[in-house]
Amino acid sequence: MGRKVTLSTCSLNQWALDxxxxxxxxxxxxxxxxxxxxKYRLGPELEICGxxxxxxxxxxxxxxxxxxxxxxxxxxxxxxxIICDxxxxIMHHNVRYNCRVIxxxxxxxxxxxxxxxxxxxxYREMRxxxxxxxxxxxxxxxxxRMIQEVTGQDTVPFGDCVLSTKDTCIGTEICAELWNPNSPHIQMGLDGVEIFTNSSASHHELRKAHQRVDLIKSATTKSGGIYLYANQRGCDxxxxxxxxxxxxxxxxxxVAHGAQFSLDEVEVITATLDLEDVRSYRGELCQPHKDGHNPCHRIKTDFSxxxxxxVYLPTHQPIHWPLHKPExxxxxxxxxxxxxxxxxxGQSGFLLPLSGGVDSSxxxxxxxxxCVLLCQAVEDGNIQVLKDVRHIVADEEYTPQSxxxxxxxxxxxxxMASENSSQETCSRAQELAAQIGSTHMNINIDAAVKGILGIFSLVTGRWPQFRANGGGRRENLALQNIQARVRMVLAYLFAQLSLWARGKPGGLLVLGSANVDESLTGYFTKYDCSSADINPIGGISKTDLKSFLAYCAERFQFSALTGILAAPPTAELEPQTDGKLSQTDEADMGMTYSELSVIGRLRKISKCGPYSMFCKLxxxxxxxxxxxxxxQKVKHxxxxxxxxxxxxxxxxxxxxAESYSPDDNxxxxxxxLYNTRWSWQFRRIDQQVSQIPSAGAAGLDQRGSV
Known part of the structure; x- marks a missing residue:
């Protein structure tokens, strides 16, 4: 009796509208x-169009x-x-559906x-x-009509149904259905469906991968069964x-899994499994349905x-899946x-304003x-990666050496140095660039800044001063912002023309380097060098970035990162006082980066307004x-x-990369546009503070109640 089935699932790097x-x-x-x-192939969600x-x-x-x-x-x-899924x-009765076609x-x-x-x-699927x-x-x-001409079919079944072959029964879940408390696999399993498939477009977030694995293991632990999981790969x-x-x-x-991150555009995972293992597992768990059960609608096919x-075909055995650490x-x-x-x-590389701080580093x-991944892929014989690299560097004979x-x-x-920059940050940036291997430039922006201020002075007759030189708050902030914005303008100029100046074709993508915590508070200048083409760290917290740099320092032996990690975060936009920093990021923000991470999660994940955030904190x-x-922290x-x-x-x-991202797009x-006084909300906080005994934290009992 045939009972062993060989099934394939895959990860595909699909691209919207490609x-x-x-x-x-x-x-x-x-x-x-x-x-x-x-005999069965499963693909990702909406894989045809992306x-x-x-x-x-x-x-x-x-x-x-x-x-x-x-x-x-x-x-x-x-x-x-082969059964293809x-x-x-698909539009059915003038209603648009996200479908699997088997x-x-x-x-x-x-x-x-x-x-x-x-x-x-x-996700906005209901849109x-x-x-x-x-x-x-x-x-x-x-x-x-175009499909009728191929299949000879006028109509096909459409709806909540499962596929019954001559030897087993296969039921479909699509992405979010696995995460739902009333997942379809529950009732399908109780009705005898032995193979579940899930076609997903599930994005990466730090510390998320284990959730998928746990959900799928749980789905088949409760009532047995085989589960195939397919997912999209890449940026579509x-x-x-x-x-x-x-x-x-x-x-x-x-029993089988693919890579979480890979440059391969097509990855297929195949496993051979014994249906009798499912039936034996279920034999002592499953009970007959009570009256009133609504069975799955089975679509029969003459195929095994x-x-x-x-009988001699080996089956796949359980394996351990070591998931990646956040760094x-x-x-x-x-x-x-x-x-x-x-x-x-279609660009020829990246340009990054490298300040010598944690974020840009x-x-x-x-x-x-x-580049490490690219070189490894080329070494492993990935022809597509080599082809793409050669296209980017405009050299059909090129093969990366390291x-x-x-x-x-x-x-x-x-x-990009100004009169407020320190030699320490300049040296750190130059040292890291040398260890990484980037083409590095030192650019002084003072002439551009003074030129712009000269235009302002010519029109108004006044020259603003930094706070350290007797200026007011508005002057101080404007002088910081003009430096930051000049850097953005110069970054795009050099991105467009630096390859031209070196006699090479193409342009460069400008990379931003504002972290998620700075975005949360708006601690950056609008249209400064955080305004770039793309930003790989915009969804990552400062805390995680520091752990990542420590990981890179050890893995790649980048000694420059030791000094970068030890230095206090600063924008270096104000003059130094007695040779010392007059400005640090955390002092400017009024809270530490670790405090911001807690606040960010409460605001987004726990959905707290000012008052409920105060009550938790x-x-x-x-x-x-x-x-x-x-x-005071909450109000600030x-x-x-x-x-x-x-x-x-x-x-x-x-x-x-982070579930508390403030990205509004x-x-x-x-x-x-907010009422920045938050008058009602802050008043409720003040009322609550006034009711807490003057002993402060001592007024909170061990159970955490007020």
């Missing part, structure tokens, strides 16, 4: 799956071209004799629309798609990086996933994202990590701050946040 490239990668994955003996089409989903062109690609897949000899948008030998077996939508955080809300209901879908057009992690699990154990002569994730995720952006943008190290040598080709750094910080001091944060919120409307597109949809 129908040619997407189709090529889908066919390549099917070809690999068949070569590995698989997940990130956004408002292009409204366009009839997107639907049309998706069906054209489907037609190509149906006609291809590659797709014969692909994702695309076909075999030029016949569509069923179309399964997504039932539970991802509609929070970075473009409707959920299929009719449980266990199946309708006829009338195929477009915006701030998100989809991190792969395709896997296969059975009865609570992962197993073979009668499979490793930073070295891999943003690096892969930068590579996708660079090779698809982290960005520089991420570029170096990208990450440092490659950095010299595609990475330019510059230290008086317990979290009870050992270090009195309630009055907590109140919300004033800074609301005064500077408008800066988020122009923030550089940043790699999304996609992730954090809050106003950018």
């Amino acid at each position: 129908f040619d490239g997407n189709a090529e990668r889908i066919l390549k994955s099917i070809e690999i799956a068949k070569a590995n003996g698989a 997940y990130g089409c956004a408002d292009h989903f409204y366009e009839s062109d997107t639907l049309l071209h998706s069906f054209e690609v489907l037609k190509t897949l149906l006609e291809s000899p590659t797709t014969q004799d 692909v994702g695309m948008p 076909f075999l030998n030029r016949k569509i077996l069923l179309i399964r629309p997504k039932m539970l939508m991802a509609n929070h955080g970075n 473009w798609f409707s959920p299929w809300s009719r449980l266990r209901h199946v309708e006829e879908y009338f195929l477009p 057009g915006d701030r998100l990086y989809y991190d792969g992690c395709a896997m296969v699990a059975i009865n609570g154990d992962v 996933l197993s073979d009668p002569d499979d 490793e994730e930073i070295s891999l995720g943003p690096a892969c994202w930068l590579w996708d952006y660079l090779r698809r943008s 982290s960005t520089a190290c991420i570029v170096h990590c990208m 990450p440092k040598e490659l950095c010299g080709r595609i990475f330019t750094t510059c230290y 008086i317990h979290i910080w009870r050992d270090v701050l009195s309630p009055t001091e907590v109140a 944060f919300f004033r800074m946040y609301s005064v500077n919120r408008h800066k988020m409307t122009t923030v550089t597109p940043s790699y999304h 996609r992730f954090d949809l809050r106003p950018f």
